[in-house]
Amino acid sequence: MIRKKNFLIITLFFALLVNGQEFDLNNIKIDDVKNVLQGVLGKSKKVNKDWSGIPGDTSFNVSDRIAIKDVIDAYGFYWDSNNLKGYLSLFTDDAVGVNYNSKGEKITVKIKDNRQMILNKERMDYFETNSMQRRHMMANTLVLELTENSAHINQYMTLLNTNKSSESLIVTPILYVYKLKKIEGIWKISYREINLDRPLDLEIKP
Structure with missing residues (x-):
């Protein structure tokens, strides 16, 4: 005793x-x-206060940060391995996608719209058929906002392409803007914006 x-x-x-x-x-x-x-141990049932948004502030939920990082990393892995089902599972049902065409015009789509899912499948098939291996190399992450159920982050990424297992090239650096929601304990992407430093080798169809 x-x-x-x-x-x-x-x-x-x-x-x-x-x-x-x-x-x-x-x-x-x-x-x-x-x-x-x-x-x-991070098991308190008390509601965590919202993070201040100041880099270096430690008053955030570590589990949420790790889970969000998992989602962003999975985004690249699923796309690069032509896993459309896994890729789409990372998004909310009403998720919005934004990108800009070669003229700088803003294009907004519903990521889980039937047309968009077909276009994504065609894009994956094109890369696979032409032996073009994509690699999304995720880099710096800047958290702009983090609450108990929502997050807003900027994510740097370098897109690589290897042609026929022989030549690897940098396609373009990309700045992603992600907004995420926690739904039944799972973080999912509700908004994704793609900002290219230069045009893609295969333009994204609207």
């Missing part, structure tokens, strides 16, 4: 150091230990 109490005291002490909280060590309750440990 004494060992158990000593263990709880030591555990609470280190947890307090991490959380920067103060308790009366002469009046420790088991609920105090549970609450502090839940806070350290």
Whole structure:
């Protein structure tokens, strides 16, 4: 019993150091230990306040950041492996896509519209048929906004293309603008904007 109490005291002490909280060590309750440990492990049921949007501010949900990064990385992997089903699973049902044509005109589409899904399949088939391996090399991520259920980020990406397994070229650097929503505990893309530094080798059809 004494060992158990000593263990709880030591555990609470280190947890307090991490959380920067103060308790009366002469009046420790088991609920105090549970609450502090839940806070350290990110399991608290309390609603997290919205992140300030200031780079370097640590008051954000780490699990959300990791999950959002997973979605953005999966975006590139699914497209590059011609996995249309997986690619579309990353978006909300009403997700909007924005890009700009060679004249700089803004084009807005519904990503899960039947026509868009057909065009995406044709695009994937074209690259596969012509032995053009795309690689979305995700780089810098700037989080602009993060709440419990929504996020807004800018994402740098370099698009590579390898022709017939022989020559690899940089197609263009891209700035993606993503907005995401958390739906039933899963982060999904609700808005995606593509900003090219130079035109693609195969223009995106509207």
